[in-house]
Amino acid sequence: MVDSSNPGATSAVDGTAAGSVLSRRTVLAAGTVVIGGLVSGCSADDTRSEERTNPRRKPALAPDVAVATAALAEITAVRAAVTGTLNRFPAARSALAEVVAMHRTHEATLADAVPDRAEPSGSAAPAPYVVARGRDKALRSLAIREQQLHGTLDGLALRAQSGDFARLLAAMGAAVHQRLAAWPT
Amino acid sequence: MTPVEALQKALAAEHAAVHIYGLLAARSSQSEQPALFAALDRAYAEHRSARDRLTVLVTAKDTDPVAAQPDYDVPGPVTTAGEIESAARTLESRITRTYGELVANTAGSDRRWAISALDASALREVGFGVAPSDFPGLS
Numbered sequence: 001m002v003d004s005s006n007p008g009a010t011s012a013v014d015g016t017a018a019g020s021v022l023s024r025r026t027v028l029a030a031g032t033v034v035i036g037g038l039v040s041g042c043s044a045d046d047t048r049s050e051e052r053t054n055p056r057r058k059p060a061l062a063p064d065v066a067v068a069t070a071a072l073a074e075i076t077a078v079r080a081a082v083t084g085t086l087n088r089f090p091a092a093r094s095a096l097a098e099v100v101a102m103h104r105t106h107e108a109t110l111a112d113a114v115p116d117r118a119e120p121s122g123s124a125a126p127a128p129y130v131v132a133r134g135r136d137k138a139l140r141s142l143a144i145r146e147q148q149l150h151g152t153l154d155g156l157a158l159r160a161q162s163g164d165f166a167r168l169l170a171a172m173g174a175a176v177h178q179r180l181a182a183w184p185t
Numbered sequence: 186m187t188p189v190e191a192l193q194k195a196l197a198a199e200h201a202a203v204h205i206y207g208l209l210a211a212r213s214s215q216s217e218q219p220a221l222f223a224a225l226d227r228a229y230a231e232h233r234s235a236r237d238r239l240t241v242l243v244t245a246k247d248t249d250p251v252a253a254q255p256d257y258d259v260p261g262p263v264t265t266a267g268e269i270e271s272a273a274r275t276l277e278s279r280i281t282r283t284y285g286e287l288v289a290n291t292a293g294s295d296r297r298w299a300i301s302a303l304d305a306s307a308l309r310e311v312g313f314g315v316a317p318s319d320f321p322g323l324s
Contacts, residue, residue: 098317105319154300163289170288170300171323174281174307178317181308 064165067156068113071169075110078149079103081129085138088131092139095184099146102179106172136185143183150176191290192243193251195299198283199236200253205260205276206232212263221266225273228309232280235302242295273313281306285322 082100086093129145132138153173160166186194206229215222243250260275262268284303291299307321318324 102317102319150304154304157288157300158297163291166296167285167289167323168320170303171285171320173300174304174321175317175319177304178307178311178321181311182317 063159063161065113065115067160067165067169068110069115071153071156071172072107072110072114074149074152075103075106075172077129078145079107081131081142081145084129084131085142089135089138092135092184096142099179102175106175109168109172139184143180146176146180146183149173150180186286186290188291188295189243189246189248191287192239192246192295193248195283195287195302196236196239196243197251198280199232199239200251201257202232202276202280203229203236204253204257205272208259209263209269209273213266213269218266221270224312225269228273228277231305231309235305238298242298270313274310274315277306277310277313278315281310281322288322 079100082096082103086096086100132141150173153169153176157166157169157173160169206225210222210225210229213222213225240250260272260279263272281303284299284306287299288296288303303322307318310321311317
């Protein structure tokens with residue numbers, strides 16, 4: 001009999017003990033390590049050098065910092081959409097409160113990687129989210145917006161140069177996917 | 186971990202999943218627990234597909250794909266429907282973490298596939314009753 005919890009040569013699945021789940025703090029700490037690496041990828045010296053050669057041009061973000069900036073902007077926009085929907089339909093709070101909390105956690109994890117006033121490259125400011133009039137339609141529209149976020153995060157995970165950062169973004173995308181599976185109707 | 190090592194680890198995990206889901210489905214009753222049986226049957230088919238895909242990916246890197254073992258330990262007792270579902274949850278959570286590692290250790294089309302596999306296993310987790318997580322595959 002082979003122990004399926006042992007990832008070694010005779011094993012098959014990840015060896016972490018069944019039911020062993022890292023705490024949320026540990027997850028966030030892991031994210032911070034990843035994010036810390038991203039921030040350090042865009043050095044102050046690089047920025048100053050760029051400013052000297054062309055003081056009016058915004059310094060280019062390091063690739064993964066740009067990815068983090070795009071992810072943060074998209075998550076923040078979707079969280080605003082959820083919040084707007086909740087403000088219009090407060091009775092949906094019980095169903096959507098966890099979604100808001102998830103987005104806030106993701107934002108907090110990414111925030112340290114994004115320099116102040118950084119904006120996603122090549123994109124205009126997103127149009128304000130308009131909440132549909134009826135509750136059911138509003139929830140369906142929101143689900144579509146969450147689905148777009150899921151696709152965006154998966155795409156950004158593909159773009160990320162750091163493997164650990166890619167894993168973090170893919171995990172965020174999968175978290176959105178899980179929420180969509182239990183979306184209120 | 187190299188990309189090939191990560192792919193081999195995921196393949197080994199899928200060999201186990203195929204084996205264990207086959208066993209879990211055999212322990213469930215299609216007539217008495219139709220929803221559970223259908224979920225197990227669907228998971229079995231999806232893991233077979235993932236195993237076959239991983240075999241192709243490993244072979245494409247001029248490497249012999251890791252073989253299945255003759256038997257695997259089932260994570261916990263599987264006498265009742267609740268125990269069967271619990272075993273499926275444990276199995277899927279491990280698979281999701283394995284795909285998180287695969288995402289971290291691959292790039293390009295391999296990573297694209299790993300991301301979709303991570304999504305799929307995170308969804309199966311919820312289907313078997315795991316509470317949604319903020320970071321599936323990371324914790």
